[in-house]
Amino acid sequence: MDIAALRAANPDHWMRAAAIRTLTLDAVAAANSGHSGMPMGMADVATVLFGQHLKFDAANPEWPDRDRFILSAGHGSMLLYSLLYLTGYPEMTIDQIKNFRQWGAITAGHPEYGHAPGIETTTGPLGQGIANAVGFAMAEEIQRARYGAKVVDHHTYVIVGDGCLMEGISQEAIGLAGRHKLSKLIVFWDNNNITIDGKVSLSDCTDQPARFAASGWHVQEIDGHDPEAIDAAITAAKDSDQPSMIACKTHIALGHAAQDTSKGHGALTDSDQLAAAKQGYGWTTGPFEIPDDIKRWWEAAGKRGATERTDWDAHFAGISERRQAEFNRAYALDVPKSLASRVRALKKQISDERPKVATRKSSEMALEVINPIMSETVGGSADLTGSNNTKTGDLGVFDIDNRKGRYVYWGIREHAMAAAMNGMALHGGIRPYSGTFFCFTDYARPAMRLASLMKIPTVFVMTHDSIGVGEDGPTHQPVEHLAICRATPNSYTFRPCDTVETAEAWELAFTSKETPSVLALTRQGLPTLRTEHKSRNLTAQGAYVLADSEGKRQAILMATGSEVSVAMEARDLLQAERIGTRVVSMPCWELFEQQDESYRRKVLPGGAAVRVAIEAGAPMGWDRWLAGERGKAAKSAFVGMEGFGASAPAETLFEKFGITAEAVAEKVKSLL
Numbered sequence: 284m285d286i287a288a289l290r291a292a293n294p295d296h297w298m299r300a301a302a303i304r305t306l307t308l309d310a311v312a313a314a315n316s317g318h319s320g321m322p323m324g325m326a327d328v329a330t331v332l333f334g335q336h337l338k339f340d341a342a343n344p345e346w347p348d349r350d351r352f353i354l355s356a357g358h359g360s361m362l363l364y365s366l367l368y369l370t371g372y373p374e375m376t377i378d379q380i381k382n383f384r385q386w387g388a389i390t391a392g393h394p395e396y397g398h399a400p401g402i403e404t405t406t407g408p409l410g411q412g413i414a415n416a417v418g419f420a421m422a423e424e425i426q427r428a429r430y431g432a433k434v435v436d437h438h439t440y441v442i443v444g445d446g447c448l449m450e451g452i453s454q455e456a457i458g459l460a461g462r463h464k465l466s467k468l469i470v471f472w473d474n475n476n477i478t479i480d481g482k483v484s485l486s487d488c489t490d491q492p493a494r495f496a497a498s499g500w501h502v503q504e505i506d507g508h509d510p511e512a513i514d515a516a517i518t519a520a521k522d523s524d525q526p527s528m529i530a531c532k533t534h535i536a537l538g539h540a541a542q543d544t545s546k547g548h549g550a551l552t553d554s555d556q557l558a559a560a561k562q563g564y565g566w567t568t569g570p571f572e573i574p575d576d577i578k579r580w581w582e583a584a585g586k587r588g589a590t591e592r593t594d595w596d597a598h599f600a601g602i603s604e605r606r607q608a609e610f611n612r613a614y615a616l617d618v619p620k621s622l623a624s625r626v627r628a629l630k631k632q633i634s635d636e637r638p639k640v641a642t643r644k645s646s647e648m649a650l651e652v653i654n655p656i657m658s659e660t661v662g663g664s665a666d667l668t669g670s671n672n673t674k675t676g677d678l679g680v681f682d683i684d685n686r687k688g689r690y691v692y693w694g695i696r697e698h699a700m701a702a703a704m705n706g707m708a709l710h711g712g713i714r715p716y717s718g719t720f721f722c723f724t725d726y727a728r729p730a731m732r733l734a735s736l737m738k739i740p741t742v743f744v745m746t747h748d749s750i751g752v753g754e755d756g757p758t759h760q761p762v763e764h765l766a767i768c769r770a771t772p773n774s775y776t777f778r779p780c781d782t783v784e785t786a787e788a789w790e791l792a793f794t795s796k797e798t799p800s801v802l803a804l805t806r807q808g809l810p811t812l813r814t815e816h817k818s819r820n821l822t823a824q825g826a827y828v829l830a831d832s833e834g835k836r837q838a839i840l841m842a843t844g845s846e847v848s849v850a851m852e853a854r855d856l857l858q859a860e861r862i863g864t865r866v867v868s869m870p871c872w873e874l875f876e877q878q879d880e881s882y883r884r885k886v887l888p889g890g891a892a893v894r895v896a897i898e899a900g901a902p903m904g905w906d907r908w909l910a911g912e913r914g915k916a917a918k919s920a921f922v923g924m925e926g927f928g929a930s931a932p933a934e935t936l937f938e939k940f941g942i943t944a945e946a947v948a949e950k951v952k953s954l955l
């Protein structure tokens with residue numbers, strides 16, 4: 284690559300882009316870790332995008348109608364941090380750049396949502412960003428249809444690398460975007476032909492432009508170092524009525540000795556090579572120093588959208604107060620005042636009528652009550668609508684000619700569904716929930732984990748939550764999944780035992796602002812156990828005494844979901860033999876853990892009573908509750924799954940795996 288020729292062709296542009304390259308080199312060298320090559324390769328694209336196209340106002344980074352920029356190739360975090368610093372985002376100071384990757388700095392190794400405005404999502408796990416972006420673009424379409432283009436009209440720009448496009452999730456995302464003609468989604472592919480192990484050809488020969496085109500995308504191929512070509516491509520992409528992919532032929536670590544090699548992917552720290560690269564750029568200022576004229580140009584770019592933003596404010600102030608309030612409420616993740624009373628009324632009705640239904644059906648009953656009053660909810664399923672029971676009557680289907688539709692047919696794409704739901708939540712104004720089988724949590728898990736890390740309240744509706752699945756067999760019967768969900772920090776794993784608990788779980792999931800929720804729901808019918816109406820949300824305490832012992836307490840049965848009714852039957856058997864038995868329903872361990880110790884001890888008191896936990900899942904995690912508050916072991920046992928399930932009718936499976944009232948009663952007696 285002839286750097287001198289590039290410089291000479293566009294001297295002003297060159298130096299602006301060189302600011303990104305040198306900040307990256309300096310920050311990575313100071314940290315002695317990081318990824319230099321990607322920001323150096325994509326600096327030209329980023330300069331044209333932020334300098335000429337991106338609609339943003341650095342002083343007001345939360346402006347709802349800003350364009351979103353997503354760095355799916357999150358290892359190139361210095362590209363984003365450089366852009367935020369150069370354009371004048373107040374929180375991204377030069378000290379933050381100097382402290383790249385250090386304790387307490389907002390400039391983490393990979394961009395982390397919540398660390399600083401301008402970081403729209405957490406990326407680093409490759410492929411997540413492009414799937415998030417599909418959700419951002421869908422959220423924009425839904426919001427624009429609802430509020431009009433004067434309130435919502437923005438683009439979602441994404442940079443992906445070779446790695447993002449190799450990850451399977453990218454195909455799921457590309458397919459969705461093409462099908463839904465998400466024309467405001469524009470993806471730049473950093474086509475540098477390099478990954479960590481070497482050339483892309485080591486492991487891939489995909490014709491990427493053809494692949495995107497085959498999924499319904501508008502595709503262009505350009506020289507990623509030619510600012511005029513980049514500008515023209517972005518303009519054409521904006522004009523297209525399809526999502527756009529711009530393949531940008533680039534050189535990783537441009538102008539450095541490691542250019543075009545996999546060595547250029549990582550941390551370039553050799554001081555001589557660094558000095559030589561800067562000299563080649565014509566860069567003469569010291570480390571972290573940006574010449575005034577260049578910094579001024581960048582700051583002007585950061586203010587380019589200020590007028591448009593004030594115009595937007597003025598327009599927004601002119602729409603009806605009701606619409607403003609609705610828009611702002613959804614963005615603030617506040618629930619309507621009527622939510623609590625609606626849920627209460629449903630609970631009362633259920634406690635009176637006592638239906639026997641599967642909790643997936645209970646979930647639908649709750650959503651039928653909630654969706655009409657929460658216009659921000661958007662539901663969906665990964666091709667299991669009739670099984671997940673996520674579609675309620677009033678939603679409408681999101682489609683090209685019905686952007687107001689609030690139900691998404693995600694297709695068989697659990698991973699992108701979860702990541703796009705995260706994107707919707709991050710975009711703002713939308714509360715996404717969608718379903719698949721609990722067993723396929725595995726297919727969605729990387730995105731579920733990021734929801735927890737990002738502190739966003741995405742809701743994952745996971746039905747068919749145990750061997751209760753029956754004949755479909757062990758491939759479809761989750762066993763270890765509750766343990767995995769519960770092991771994830773900052774997530775609520777709800778496993779409600781009946782319709783009342785399910786309604787309570789939904790209320791909690793939709794009031795949560797910073798914690799995602801998993802609702803593990805049954806395929807099989809369950810009796811109503813909460814037959815006495817309590818207006819208070821008992822699930823909010825995580826666990827509570829559902830039925831207390833009569834006479835001296837000799838046993839405590841702990842259970843969740845479908846096994847709470849097993850525990851109740853076992854209690855009947857034991858009480859008939861005058862063995863005082865308490866049943867504790869534990870729909871959400873995480874919330875129970877958050878209660879103070881005195882409440883926990885009230886529910887699960889120490890002493891001589893034996894403890895038996897019943898759950899049709901793996902035992903992992905139950906030790907915490909079997910042992911007692913201060914680790915003092917009561918006599919205890921676990922009744923549940925020790926291995927995989929099998930293909931047979933559900934009743935037979937519970938029988939064969941020993942998860943029955945009789946087995947529980949016997950277990951208690953053997954411990955006494």
Ligand SMILES: Cc1ncc(C[n+]2csc(CCOP(=O)(O)OP(=O)(O)O)c2C)c(N)n1
Pocket residue numbers: 320321356358407408409443444445446447450473475477478479535548
């Ligand atoms: C899911 C996932 N797998 C592996 C990695 C580790 N990783 C980080 S960057 C990278 C190579 C990516 O290649 P490319 O996207 O072409 O980036 P470039 O080398 O061009 O900067 C890998 C394997 C990761 N971050 N995420």
Ligand SMILES: [Mg+2]
Pocket residue numbers: 444445446473474475476477478
């Ligand atoms: Mg690459």
